[in-house]
Amino acid sequence: MEEIIIIGAGAAGLCAAWELAKNHVHSVLVSDMPSERAQSNMAEGGINAAFLSDTDSPELHAEETLRAGRYLADAQAVHDLTENAPNIIEQLFSAGMSFSLNSDGKPDVRAFGGQSVKRTFYVASNTGKQLMHTLIDQVRRYECTGLVRRMTGYLFLRLLRKEEQVCGCVFVHANTGKEITFHGKVIVASGGLNGMFGNATGSVRNTGAVSASLFADGVAFANGVR
Numbered sequence: 001m002e003e004i005i006i007i008g009a010g011a012a013g014l015c016a017a018w019e020l021a022k023n024h025v026h027s028v029l030v031s032d033m034p035s036e037r038a039q040s041n042m043a044e045g046g047i048n049a050a051f052l053s054d055t056d057s058p059e060l061h062a063e064e065t066l067r068a069g070r071y072l073a074d075a076q077a078v079h080d081l082t083e084n085a086p087n088i089i090e091q092l093f094s095a096g097m098s099f100s101l102n103s104d105g106k107p108d109v110r111a112f113g114g115q116s117v118k119r120t121f122y123v124a125s126n127t128g129k130q131l132m133h134t135l136i137d138q139v140r141r142y143e144c145t146g147l148v149r150r151m152t153g154y155l156f157l158r159l160l161r162k163e164e165q166v167c168g169c170v171f172v173h174a175n176t177g178k179e180i181t182f183h184g185k186v187i188v189a190s191g192g193l194n195g196m197f198g199n200a201t202g203s204v205r206n207t208g209a210v211s212a213s214l215f216a217d218g219v220a221f222a223n224g225v226r
């Protein structure tokens with residue numbers, strides 16, 4: 001049975017496990033902390049999505065996202081994200097995520113940095129908390145069926161390779177020091193590199209150790225400027 005290894009159980013890791021499970025693919029979600037402690041819970045402002053209207057479009061959303069990112073972001077990834085953003089909002093709404101509503105009872109949008117029109121869907125000041133609540137809930141349904149396995153309390157150590165091809169990872173238990181090996185393809189979802197910066201609003205438990213280890217192992221790394 002093929003099992004995909006997902007390093008990190010924040011919003012990105014949970015979304016990967018959810019999507020794989022919907023496609024009947026097994027995954028193991030490995031993280032040092034439980035999802036409830038991931039930085040994703042801290043996000044406040046909201047989630048951007050441009051529904052087609054007279055004033056907004058996914059193209060404008062992409063253009064403004066690239067500009068706000070000083071053109072450092074991967075243009076294809078930004079394009080894919082902005083194209084899919086309306087579907088993602090609809091998917092989250094259908095999955096039961098609560099949103100702040102407008103007077104018509106529909107999810108409301110507000111203004112946010114770097115954008116010329118209102119396109120930020122939000123839940124008061126706890127969008128991340130509500131998002132994570134929804135994702136944890138959805139993934140738990142697949143944990144019950146065995147499509148997703150959870151391994152919490154494990155720190156990433158290194159990749160495994162066979163004839164240069166990545167074929168798994170080794171983790172170490174944060175308390176016992178016991179090592180554990182998983183075999184399969186790997187998705188990296190270990191969050192930002194907050195520990196690298198003197199001042200960061202993000203969780204300093206995200207030390208950047210995973211990215212550093214992968215970089216040392218020859219994996220490409222982008223935009224690591226301090």
Ligand SMILES: Cc1cc2nc3c(=O)[nH]c(=O)nc-3n(C[C@H](O)[C@H](O)[C@H](O)COP(=O)(O)OP(=O)(O)OC[C@H]3O[C@@H](n4cnc5c(N)ncnc54)[C@H](O)[C@@H]3O)c2cc1C
Pocket residue numbers: 007008009010011012013030031032033034035038039040041042043044045046047127128154155156189190191192201202203205206207208209210
């Ligand atoms: C105060 C604040 C407000 C924000 N507001 C917004 C907002 O309004 N809108 C928005 O889009 N974004 C916002 N963000 C940014 C957003 O929170 C992040 O971009 C997003 O949560 C990243 O999700 P992630 O799943 O990649 O990482 P995380 O949620 O950080 O998850 C990382 C996972 O990797 C695991 N991990 C890390 N290191 C290791 C290791 N060495 N070994 C094993 N596992 C490891 C962690 O335990 C965790 O499970 C905000 C951030 C902050 C701090």
